[in-house]
Amino acid sequence: MKYHLVAVVKVLDEHKISLRRRCERVTEGSDETGSRTLLNRIYTELYITEGQSEEVHSQHEVRQLETASKMDALHDTPIRCQDIFKALPDQQRPIRVVLTNGVAGVGKTFSVQKFTLDWAEGLENQHVSVVVLLSFRELNLIREEQYSLLELLHVFHPTLQKVTAEKLAVSQLLFIFDGLDESRLSLDFTNRKLLSDVTQKSSVSQLLTNLIQGNLLPSALVWITSRPAAANQIPPTCVDRLTEVRGFTDAQKEEYFRRRFSDEELSSRIISHMKTSRSLHIMCRIPVFCWITATVLEHMLTTEQRGELPKTLTDMYSHFLLVQTKRKKNKYHEGHETSPQELTEADREVLLKLGRLAFEHLEKGNIMFYQEDLEQCGLDVTEASVYSGVCTEIFKRECVIFQKPVYCFVHLSIQEFLAAVYMFHCFTNRKSEVKNGRLDLFVRFLHGLCLEFNQRLLGGLLGQTENSPETIQRVIKNLKERKTKSSPDRSINIFHCLMEMNDILLSQEIQEFLKSENKSKKLSEIHCSALAFMLQMSEEVLDELDLKKQTDPREFITIFKGCCWTQTGNIILTCCHLDLESQTLKR
Incomplete structure (x- = not known):
C-alpha cells in the first residue's frame, strides 16, 4: 500500500x-x-x-x-x-x-x-x-x-x-x-x-x-x-x-503598459495617447489589443519614423501590419530598412491569400484553420509556414496533439482587418453589401480603408487605387442618408464608420446641439444614433434632454435602447435614466 x-x-x-x-x-x-x-x-x-x-x-x-x-x-x-x-x-x-x-x-x-x-x-x-x-x-x-x-x-x-x-x-x-x-x-x-x-x-x-x-x-x-x-x-x-x-479596467490597462516597458517615459507617453482616443481606450480592455497598441506605438516612438500617432482602429491596424511586415523583412534582409512599398509580388500574394482566408472564414464564423482550409484558399502549407518573411506575428502556426498543425490569426480583429483589406482590394466599387452584426468591425475597417492616408500606408499591398476626395465624400454622404429602421445597432455602426473615415462634422453638430439653448432642431436618424452613442460614452452628465421637441422621439428611444442595456422598461446609463412615458432623458 x-x-x-x-x-x-x-x-x-x-x-x-x-x-x-x-x-x-x-x-x-x-x-x-x-x-x-x-x-x-x-x-x-x-x-x-x-x-x-x-x-x-x-x-x-x-x-x-x-x-x-x-x-x-x-x-x-x-x-x-x-x-x-x-x-x-x-x-x-x-x-x-x-x-x-x-x-x-x-x-x-x-x-x-x-x-x-x-x-x-x-x-x-x-x-x-x-x-x-x-x-x-x-x-x-x-x-x-x-x-x-x-x-x-x-x-x-x-x-x-x-x-x-x-x-x-x-x-x-x-x-x-x-x-x-x-x-x-x-x-x-x-x-x-x-x-x-x-x-x-x-x-x-x-x-x-x-x-x-x-x-x-x-x-x-x-x-x-x-x-x-x-x-x-x-x-x-x-x-x-x-x-x-x-x-482590463482602466487602472489595469495602465498597469499592463508600465509592466511591459521598463522605460517609464515611454509607457507614460503610450498611456497618454491611448486616453486621447475613445475607441482605442475602449479596445484596450482587451489584452491582445494592448499588445497591438504597444507594438505600434513603441515602434513609432523609438524609431526615426515620424508622423501623427494612430487614433482610429483602421489607422492602428494599418500601422500594425506595416510594423510586422517591416520587422520580418528586416530579419530576412540582414537588417536593412525597407519601405512598405517594397513588398515583393510573392509577399503581396501571400498577404492577399491570407486576406481571402480571413474573409471566407469570417463569413462562416471560423477562427481556427487546418491544412485543408489553407489549401482551399490557395495557400501552400510550406508557404504558410514561412510566410515569405512576413506576417509571423499576424498569422500563427501551432503544433498540437499528434504534431498536427493548427493555424489562426493572432486575434479575431486582425482576421477582420485582413478580410477588409482583401475585400477592398478586390471590390473597390464596393457593390458587395455586408451589414449584419457579426461583421460590424469588418465594415468599419472597410470604410476606414477608403481614406487616402490608410491607402498610402498600405500602398505596397493594395497597389494603385482610384478613390478621389469626391468618392470619399460620396461614401460619407451615402452613410449619413442610409436608412436602417430594422436594427439600431446598424445605425450605431454607421456612426463608427464615419469616425473611421475621420468625418468629425457629425460629432461637432451633436456637440453644438447639446450646448445650444434651443433644442428644437430636427434630428435625422444618424444624428439620433450619434447622440445616443455620445451620451452613452460621455464622461459628463446631462441634466435633462426633452425628446418631445424632436421630430420623432420614439426613433431616438429605439436607437438608444439598441445601444444600451434595458431593464424593466427603463434604460440604465451610468447616472442617467430614460423615462419612456415622458420621453425625457433625466439625470
Missing part, C-alpha cells in the same frame, strides 16, 4: 511539472518568434464577474465592450479566476460546472493558464487532485475517432498513463475545456448515449456531454471557456456558475 501511494504521488508530481512547463510561459503574437515570457512576470489581474452581460449575442463583440465599459460598477460581483469554484456566502449548492464567457482576446486562456499554474505550483486549489487541461482546437483533430475518457486522458496527458479507472473514481478531478468557440464538435445534449464507465469507448462529443451532465465522473469539476456567441451550446441547466471575463 505504501509503495502504491508513493507511485501515485510521483505520477501527480510529474503531471504538475508538465503543466507548469506548459503554462509558466506565454506568448503575445506568434510562438515562432521566440518571444515567450514568464506568465507571472507580465500577468495583469483581469476583471472577472459573476453572471453575464445582457443581450450579448445580438451585438458584435466590440459593441459589447463599448456597452460594458460604462456598466462595470452597476451590478457586477467581481471574482478572482482562482476562486471560480468557491461558492459565495449566499450560495448553498456546490459549484461543479463553470462556464466563463469573454470576447476574443480578452484573457480567457490567460486566466486558465494562471489558474493551472497556481495549482501546479501548490499555491491555490489544492483540494483538486488532478487538473486536466484540454483545448477544443486539439479535440477537433480527433472528432471522428472513438475514445474512452480514460484513454483521452492518457493521450492528451502522457504523464497520467499510469492513472487507472479505480484511481479516477476516488480523485477530485478538474477538467478544463478551453475555447468552445473554436470547437468543430457536435455537442448534442438531447440525443446522447448515456455513459457512466470511464473505460467505455464513444465519440469525443458524447464523452464531453456525459461529463458535463455528470453521468461520467459525477464528482469531477468542469470549467468551459467560450466567446459569448458560442456559449449557448451548453444548456443553462448544466451550468452551476456563469462568469464573464471583462478584460
Whole structure:
C-alpha cells in the first residue's frame, strides 16, 4: 500500500511539472518568434464577474465592450479566476460546472493558464487532485475517432498513463475545456448515449456531454471557456456558475503598459495617447489589443519614423501590419530598412491569400484553420509556414496533439482587418453589401480603408487605387442618408464608420446641439444614433434632454435602447435614466 501511494504521488508530481512547463510561459503574437515570457512576470489581474452581460449575442463583440465599459460598477460581483469554484456566502449548492464567457482576446486562456499554474505550483486549489487541461482546437483533430475518457486522458496527458479507472473514481478531478468557440464538435445534449464507465469507448462529443451532465465522473469539476456567441451550446441547466471575463479596467490597462516597458517615459507617453482616443481606450480592455497598441506605438516612438500617432482602429491596424511586415523583412534582409512599398509580388500574394482566408472564414464564423482550409484558399502549407518573411506575428502556426498543425490569426480583429483589406482590394466599387452584426468591425475597417492616408500606408499591398476626395465624400454622404429602421445597432455602426473615415462634422453638430439653448432642431436618424452613442460614452452628465421637441422621439428611444442595456422598461446609463412615458432623458 505504501509503495502504491508513493507511485501515485510521483505520477501527480510529474503531471504538475508538465503543466507548469506548459503554462509558466506565454506568448503575445506568434510562438515562432521566440518571444515567450514568464506568465507571472507580465500577468495583469483581469476583471472577472459573476453572471453575464445582457443581450450579448445580438451585438458584435466590440459593441459589447463599448456597452460594458460604462456598466462595470452597476451590478457586477467581481471574482478572482482562482476562486471560480468557491461558492459565495449566499450560495448553498456546490459549484461543479463553470462556464466563463469573454470576447476574443480578452484573457480567457490567460486566466486558465494562471489558474493551472497556481495549482501546479501548490499555491491555490489544492483540494483538486488532478487538473486536466484540454483545448477544443486539439479535440477537433480527433472528432471522428472513438475514445474512452480514460484513454483521452492518457493521450492528451502522457504523464497520467499510469492513472487507472479505480484511481479516477476516488480523485477530485478538474477538467478544463478551453475555447468552445473554436470547437468543430457536435455537442448534442438531447440525443446522447448515456455513459457512466470511464473505460467505455464513444465519440469525443458524447464523452464531453456525459461529463458535463455528470453521468461520467459525477464528482469531477468542469470549467468551459467560450466567446459569448458560442456559449449557448451548453444548456443553462448544466451550468452551476456563469462568469464573464471583462478584460482590463482602466487602472489595469495602465498597469499592463508600465509592466511591459521598463522605460517609464515611454509607457507614460503610450498611456497618454491611448486616453486621447475613445475607441482605442475602449479596445484596450482587451489584452491582445494592448499588445497591438504597444507594438505600434513603441515602434513609432523609438524609431526615426515620424508622423501623427494612430487614433482610429483602421489607422492602428494599418500601422500594425506595416510594423510586422517591416520587422520580418528586416530579419530576412540582414537588417536593412525597407519601405512598405517594397513588398515583393510573392509577399503581396501571400498577404492577399491570407486576406481571402480571413474573409471566407469570417463569413462562416471560423477562427481556427487546418491544412485543408489553407489549401482551399490557395495557400501552400510550406508557404504558410514561412510566410515569405512576413506576417509571423499576424498569422500563427501551432503544433498540437499528434504534431498536427493548427493555424489562426493572432486575434479575431486582425482576421477582420485582413478580410477588409482583401475585400477592398478586390471590390473597390464596393457593390458587395455586408451589414449584419457579426461583421460590424469588418465594415468599419472597410470604410476606414477608403481614406487616402490608410491607402498610402498600405500602398505596397493594395497597389494603385482610384478613390478621389469626391468618392470619399460620396461614401460619407451615402452613410449619413442610409436608412436602417430594422436594427439600431446598424445605425450605431454607421456612426463608427464615419469616425473611421475621420468625418468629425457629425460629432461637432451633436456637440453644438447639446450646448445650444434651443433644442428644437430636427434630428435625422444618424444624428439620433450619434447622440445616443455620445451620451452613452460621455464622461459628463446631462441634466435633462426633452425628446418631445424632436421630430420623432420614439426613433431616438429605439436607437438608444439598441445601444444600451434595458431593464424593466427603463434604460440604465451610468447616472442617467430614460423615462419612456415622458420621453425625457433625466439625470
